[in-house]
Amino acid sequence: MADRGIAKAFVVGHPIAHSRSPLIHGYWLETLGIPGSYERIDVHPDSIGRFLAELPRSGFAGGNVTIPHKEAAHRAADRLDEAAELIGAANTLWLEEGRLVAGNTDAYGFAANLDAEAPHWKKGRTALVLGAGGAARAVLFALNEAGFGDIRVVNRTLSRARELADRFGAGISAHGWEAAGALAADADILVNTTSLGMGGAGGSPVDVSLLPDGAIVADIVYVPLETPLLAAARGRGLRTVDGLGMLLHQAAPGFERWFGTRPEVTPALRARIVADLEAHK
Numbered sequence: 001m002a003d004r005g006i007a008k009a010f011v012v013g014h015p016i017a018h019s020r021s022p023l024i025h026g027y028w029l030e031t032l033g034i035p036g037s038y039e040r041i042d043v044h045p046d047s048i049g050r051f052l053a054e055l056p057r058s059g060f061a062g063g064n065v066t067i068p069h070k071e072a073a074h075r076a077a078d079r080l081d082e083a084a085e086l087i088g089a090a091n092t093l094w095l096e097e098g099r100l101v102a103g104n105t106d107a108y109g110f111a112a113n114l115d116a117e118a119p120h121w122k123k124g125r126t127a128l129v130l131g132a133g134g135a136a137r138a139v140l141f142a143l144n145e146a147g148f149g150d151i152r153v154v155n156r157t158l159s160r161a162r163e164l165a166d167r168f169g170a171g172i173s174a175h176g177w178e179a180a181g182a183l184a185a186d187a188d189i190l191v192n193t194t195s196l197g198m199g200g201a202g203g204s205p206v207d208v209s210l211l212p213d214g215a216i217v218a219d220i221v222y223v224p225l226e227t228p229l230l231a232a233a234r235g236r237g238l239r240t241v242d243g244l245g246m247l248l249h250q251a252a253p254g255f256e257r258w259f260g261t262r263p264e265v266t267p268a269l270r271a272r273i274v275a276d277l278e279a280h281k
């Protein structure tokens with residue numbers, strides 16, 4: 001936390017108008033009675049290097065970084081936390097003795113949400129992950145940490161899945177999309193990290209009838225809250241975990257760094273964000 005005056009934080013991206021982060025942090029500042037601020041900043045990719053270089057002298061305690069600047073934040077930092085280093089992207093920035101530190105709380109957010117919504121998830125060993133982009137890297141980090149020994153990454157572009165398997169090492173295998181059905185049969189958890197289902201478009205990307213009865217199905221997409229995948233999984237009686245919880249939980253560590261108090265993800269916070277999502281449909 002900044003030790004002089006009111007702590008200030010931000011979210012930087014391009015575009016940034018649709019970010020829900022100001023709503024989340026604003027809710028915590030208000031309900032915890034902390035006199036801080038959290039603002040949206042739109043920075044063009046041409047200027048992000050300068051913005052990050054000037055941060056230690058900006059008066060900000062730190063901030064969040066979103067699309068398309070997560071890799072730039074990773075490159076610009078003087079120090080990375082372990083997750084940012086392995087994931088290759090950063091979503092949270094703070095200062096330590098005037099130096100810029102970049103962390104990645106997406107993996108934490110994914111795991112903390114599962115802890116809250118499906119506490120038995122860590123007993124699983126076998127995971128099926130759809131997609132091989134930035135979000136998939138955070139999910140793989142979390143599954144690895146949680147002790148999953150057999151993680152199957154399925155992606156439309158097989159070479160991207162292979163890159164991830166190489167990056168994260170033992171226990172991770174890469175497959176083409178056509179393998180998803182067969183790989184689902186003994187999966188303890190299925191996670192969609194692709195944009196499939198965003199806006200409610202299309203059907204379920206995987207036939208959920210192929211999953212075992214005890215499987216958990218998680219989606220990182222949160223518009224709509226119940227994606228076609230989650231609707232199909234719920235229809236089959238499986239435990240489902242939506243993407244909004246990950247967004248809420250990933251915000252907590254940053255807030256604590258900048259404002260000095262660990263905030264809680266509560267049903268009231270969730271209801272506030274759900275109401276905003278509904279209002280902007």
Ligand code: ATR
Nearest residue numbers: 131132133134135136155156157160193194195196
């Ligand atoms: P993010 O950083 O949000 O994960 P990304 O890096 O663009 O975004 O990755 C998007 C993921 O969704 C990728 O796995 C992508 O598959 P490809 O690597 O083959 O592009 C996947 N994806 C997007 N649209 C898809 C579609 N129509 N069918 C299957 N996969 C799709």
